[in-house]
Amino acid sequence: MEELLQAAVAYYNNGSNNLRELASNFFKSMDTNRDRRVSRSEFVRFLQQSGYNINPYIFNALDRNGDGYLDFWEVLTLYYIIKTRLYHCADCGVRLLGLYFTCVECFDRAGDTYDLCSICYSARQFRHSHTLFLDNHMLLIAKRRQARGSHNLNQVLLILFLFLFLTEQGSGLSTAPLNKRSKKRVQGMRTQPKPP
Ligand SMILES: [Zn+2]
Numbered sequence: 001m002e003e004l005l006q007a008a009v010a011y012y013n014n015g016s017n018n019l020r021e022l023a024s025n026f027f028k029s030m031d032t033n034r035d036r037r038v039s040r041s042e043f044v045r046f047l048q049q050s051g052y053n054i055n056p057y058i059f060n061a062l063d064r065n066g067d068g069y070l071d072f073w074e075v076l077t078l079y080y081i082i083k084t085r086l087y088h089c090a091d092c093g094v095r096l097l098g099l100y101f102t103c104v105e106c107f108d109r110a111g112d113t114y115d116l117c118s119i120c121y122s123a124r125q126f127r128h129s130h131t132l133f134l135d136n137h138m139l140l141i142a143k144r145r146q147a148r149g150s151h152n153l154n155q156v157l158l159i160l161f162l163f164l165f166l167t168e169q170g171s172g173l174s175t176a177p178l179n180k181r182s183k184k185r186v187q188g189m190r191t192q193p194k195p196p
């Protein structure tokens with residue numbers, strides 16, 4: 001949830017006034033007694049009235065310090081989830097909040113995508129006619145490489161897989177400990193501006 005919160009804050013900080021206002025109105029529509037925090041009962045009532053298909057138990061995950069209330073940034077995280085995390089695992093049905101895998105062939109077609117949570121993809125028990133899946137990050141890299149060159153997507157994927165398994169550096173999956181500068185950057189990301 002921390003990563004989603006950081007993404008929500010980043011979009012908010014870089015967003016237009018209109019986007020900030022929408023987020024602020026979203027918070028206000030939940031904070032019915034105007035005490036600038038959202039209790040569990042306000043949260044549940046909001047979900048019932050708004051019709052969003054969200055499991056109320058997400059409150060516990062959003063409430064980072066476990067004080068029984070959501071602050072503006074925690075509610076902003078929910079707003080971000082509602083607006084951007086629209087897909088569910090095709091196998092187990094869980095809403096895909098973090099990393100997930102998508103069928104490359106279905107992705108390239110105009111229709112619905114076929115997406116799997118990492119647990120279902122790892123377990124290999126799903127039934128689907130296509131076999132090539134990529135996580136969102138790898139898909140982005142593959143698309144960029146495809147756009148740059150004349151390769152077809154399968155050639156690009158072959159290059160990417162070789163890259164992933166033969167070079168640690170190329171995959172971006174370095175297991176080396178953080179140096180001082182990147183540590184500082186990670187710590188810096190925890191600081192958030194004051195809510196409006
Ligand atoms: Zn699943």
Ligand SMILES: [Zn+2]
Pocket residue numbers: 103104105106107114128129130
């Ligand atoms: Zn497919």
